[in-house]
Amino acid sequence: MxxxxxxxxxxxxxxxxxxxxxxxxxxxxxxxxxxxxxxxxxxxxxxxxxxxxxxxxxxxxxxxxxxxxxxxxxxxxxxxxxxxxxxGVQRIPTPKQPAEPGLVRNLLSQASSHSNPYNSRLSALRRLRGLARDSDKNRSVISSHNVREILINILFSNINSDSSLELNHESLALLIMFPLGESDCMAIALDADKITYLANLLFHSSIEVRVNSAALIEIVLAGMRSQELRAQFSNVDEVFEGLIEILRKLQSYPRGLKDVIKTLFALCLVNQTRQ
Missing domain, CATH: 3.30.40.10 (Zinc/RING finger domain, C3HC4 (zinc finger))
Incomplete structure (x- = not known):
């Protein structure tokens, strides 16, 4: 150094x-x-x-x-x-300043408000994802503003409509950057529509969306102690089929290998699915 x-x-x-x-x-x-x-x-x-x-x-x-x-x-x-x-002295880079809590609050407010224009909500989510990528400090600031509940609500809103797909996918990409509490994981696992939605995303045309869905499934499985609730995912054949199909496509998206294998491992912790 x-x-x-x-x-x-x-x-x-x-x-x-x-x-x-x-x-x-x-x-x-x-x-x-x-x-x-x-x-x-x-x-x-x-x-x-x-x-x-x-x-x-x-x-x-x-x-x-x-x-x-x-x-x-x-x-x-x-x-x-x-x-x-x-x-041999190298010039230190100009550091990026940490996200201001006020800015984070405003962006989350923009993203979660249904009265805001669609593009404004999408832009706010993208900016938040950029901040989260920048540093652990930024993720800590964002995490302190009830971001999980907000993103879960956005992700699973209008899941039967094509009008908000891009917004849903952006919230998914941001959500997987944060650990979920057990109550959040249970709320997802207890809702068959949410499980079906995540399973369907495993077959999305975008490999990034597919891998992000796999990552969220793994986060939810890891965040619950209940074998019965974990089985809610393992009982859905499309989950396994989607994960295996992603593995066949990973030559174009190497980052997903670790996420998919972790998800399969988490599923195998459910006793009745190991065979």
Whole structure:
């Protein structure tokens, strides 16, 4: 890692103020806390996550956990990296800022409101998926806003109509990024129409939709302790047929191999389906 390289290895001394006071590595995403001290975002977030409530340098209480990006320092570090590229120093990338809770709330509101135009709802879901892909931090922020219930409602709305298919598929792609609670899993497993819908998606023309459906089935199966409820899926022949058919198509979508095998394994945990 760049920040841990010794000066003799690089032939250049990393400036003291470019190092994070916690990790002593070169800062990639410097942020300033309420005490005025600057740390690398990953380091100070890890510090707070382990239960610390004081500033590591000043020991003053962290009364406000807002992390303010130090753009000036980050640009100085980037300029220093470029100036010392001949020593093997690589320029740190400009970090993507974490999703603001207010933005997440607005996007979820747009996506879930039936009074909004269809394209507006679809655009909101796509933007949320982009944010979720960016970082664990973003997924944590999105997860704290009742996202599972909202996405489940969108996914299984109008399942007998062709008018909202793209919206349903986008909600499915986002939903599988989050673990479901047992109550969510049970609500799906107890509804024959929802099971049938997911089984039908295993035969969709889009391999991504098919694999995402398999992934959600696996999440639901793994999230329940009841053998009887798991059997609600294993008793549907189309589920097995769809999964096997996906395996035959995976040369065009390698990512799905792990998801499909995990789903088949989860189904095999139901005693009566192992043979």
């Amino acid at each position: 760049l920040g841990s390289l010794e000066p003799l290895d690089l032939g250049v001394q990393i400036p003291y103020h470019f190092r994070c006071p916690i990790s002593w590595e070169l800062m990639c995403d410097p942020v300033t806390v309420c005490t005025g001290q600057t740390y690398d975002r990953a380091s100070i977030e890890a510090w707070v996550a382990t239960g610390n409530t004081t500033c590591p340098v000043t020991r003053a209480p962290l009364t406000d956990l807002t992390l303010i990006p130090n753009h000036t320092l980050r640009r100085l570090i980037q300029d220093w990296c470029v100036a010392n590229s001949s020593f």
